[in-house]
Amino acid sequence: MGLSTTRFGVFNPEKPHENRITDIGPRHFWEFFPPIIQRNYGKWLYHEILEPGVLVHVSETGEKVYTVRVGGMRTMSVAFVREICDIADKYCDGYVRFTTRNNIEFMVDSEEKLEALKKDLASRKFYSGSYKFPIGGTGCSVTNIVHTQGYVHCHTPATDASSVVKALMDELFEYFQSMTLPAKVRIALACCLNMCGAVHCSDIAMVGIHRKPPVIDTEYVAKLCEIPTVIASCPLGAISPATTPDGKKTVKIREDRCMFCGNCYTMCPALPIADKEGDGIAIVAGGKVSNRISPPKFSKVVVAYLPNNFPRFPEVCQTVKKILETYAKHARKYERLGDWVERIGWERFFELCELPFTYHLLDDYRLALDTYRTSTQFRFTEAAWEVSKAARGI
Numbered sequence: 001m002g003l004s005t006t007r008f009g010v011f012n013p014e015k016p017h018e019n020r021i022t023d024i025g026p027r028h029f030w031e032f033f034p035p036i037i038q039r040n041y042g043k044w045l046y047h048e049i050l051e052p053g054v055l056v057h058v059s060e061t062g063e064k065v066y067t068v069r070v071g072g073m074r075t076m077s078v079a080f081v082r083e084i085c086d087i088a089d090k091y092c093d094g095y096v097r098f099t100t101r102n103n104i105e106f107m108v109d110s111e112e113k114l115e116a117l118k119k120d121l122a123s124r125k126f127y128s129g130s131y132k133f134p135i136g137g138t139g140c141s142v143t144n145i146v147h148t149q150g151y152v153h154c155h156t157p158a159t160d161a162s163s164v165v166k167a168l169m170d171e172l173f174e175y176f177q178s179m180t181l182p183a184k185v186r187i188a189l190a191c192c193l194n195m196c197g198a199v200h201c202s203d204i205a206m207v208g209i210h211r212k213p214p215v216i217d218t219e220y221v222a223k224l225c226e227i228p229t230v231i232a233s234c235p236l237g238a239i240s241p242a243t244t245p246d247g248k249k250t251v252k253i254r255e256d257r258c259m260f261c262g263n264c265y266t267m268c269p270a271l272p273i274a275d276k277e278g279d280g281i282a283i284v285a286g287g288k289v290s291n292r293i294s295p296p297k298f299s300k301v302v303v304a305y306l307p308n309n310f311p312r313f314p315e316v317c318q319t320v321k322k323i324l325e326t327y328a329k330h331a332r333k334y335e336r337l338g339d340w341v342e343r344i345g346w347e348r349f350f351e352l353c354e355l356p357f358t359y360h361l362l363d364d365y366r367l368a369l370d371t372y373r374t375s376t377q378f379r380f381t382e383a384a385w386e387v388s389k390a391a392r393g394i
């Protein structure tokens, strides 16, 4: 059909509604299925992971489809997409797919094609040396990091996405290409508390945070913003209407109530909040979305703040690696990070990961009570004493 070329030149800015096509929705996925997938749709018997990054699915018709999963950087150029297409044309009859974690999957129907495909993928590098198509991300590995726009595109971030993800995937690359962990480890990043993506439900995640209240540009609040919406946007009721001495409508913010979420800036361009020194990254851990054994969990804040240390974010990378490797060392088979922590107790988690416990980690928002310990069951650890101190229990 080729909408973009057949309709090239049809748009007339004088009559924008003429020849307008709308509400046609996405193309139907069936059109893009490799024939072998079409033939065996709904008939799969079992699958095996042959090696890191390589799967085989066997159908009741006896047909086998081999899948090679390779890391994708998510933000990619058209030239790079063309290279993906070239590989798909060469080995996979032009078919290719992307996963829900933005990895790329090439599928073939024979072992000979599989070997040639793997060899080709592994040989491709960028001029600077990084692998273009590293094979991995299956089984008990660290697969791709679900991430967001960062400073590349969004206006509300407190940190960057692509650069942190690159620095961390470099650090954890061996875990992408192997399957040695107790269970899969999902890592995610969001550059502000909107949490676009999966940070709230990942084994380990990074969230961009602010540490200073917004700056109020009184000249523009009333001109650019709908003040009631701005007031309603604050989860803490810190914003109220105000009038400047010269009679302009504006807002005032109680700084002792503000927790720097940035929600009011999302509503009102006259309340910018980004700050070079204040902004940074919080680490959360222990979330999951599957229902395997234990129900899905939210991730919990374990490190309140690490600096935005461009370009390689060493503090963030070291902390995430430490949490990952402590989990890998201590958890039992099939235990996701959150399952492990719930078994050993959070105080042991902080002790084993050598993470300081601070008062920032104690919930103080509305339903906070449920997160406190209403039991005498605990272990004597330094981390446990820190909790007591932070809660002013001793």
Ligand code: HEM
Pocket: 074, 147, 148, 149, 153, 154, 155, 156, 194, 195, 196, 197, 266
């Ligand atoms: C400040 C407002 C926001 C801006 C400017 C923004 C911008 C964007 C842009 C440009 C994309 C890429 C679209 C593409 O790849 O074609 C995107 C993707 C996405 N956005 Fe937003 N967004 C904003 C807020 C949000 C919010 C509030 C959410 C969720 C509650 C959200 C969730 C997502 C998700 C899930 C994706 C897809 C990411 C992916 O899988 O690649 N965004 N956004």
Ligand code: HEM
Pocket: 100, 101, 146, 194, 195, 196, 197, 198, 200, 201, 289, 296
């Ligand atoms: C109580 C609130 C929420 C619950 C219970 C929830 C639950 C879930 C579940 C069960 C999944 C997994 C779906 C699957 O793998 O099939 C998921 C994935 C996801 N959620 Fe949420 N979610 C919540 C809020 C949010 C919010 C607020 C956002 C964005 C701002 C969000 C963005 C996403 C994204 C982008 C994924 C896909 C992650 C991936 O492909 O790995 N969710 N969520």
Ligand code: SF4
Pocket: 148, 149, 150, 154, 155, 156, 157, 158, 190, 191, 192, 193, 194, 195, 196
């Ligand atoms: S997480 Fe926040 S800053 Fe990042 S893309 Fe989403 S809205 Fe923008």
Ligand code: SF4
Pocket: 213, 214, 233, 234, 235, 236, 237, 238, 239, 253, 257, 258, 259, 260, 261, 262, 263, 264, 265, 273
């Ligand atoms: S940053 Fe968040 S907490 Fe602070 S005033 Fe704005 S909406 Fe309220």
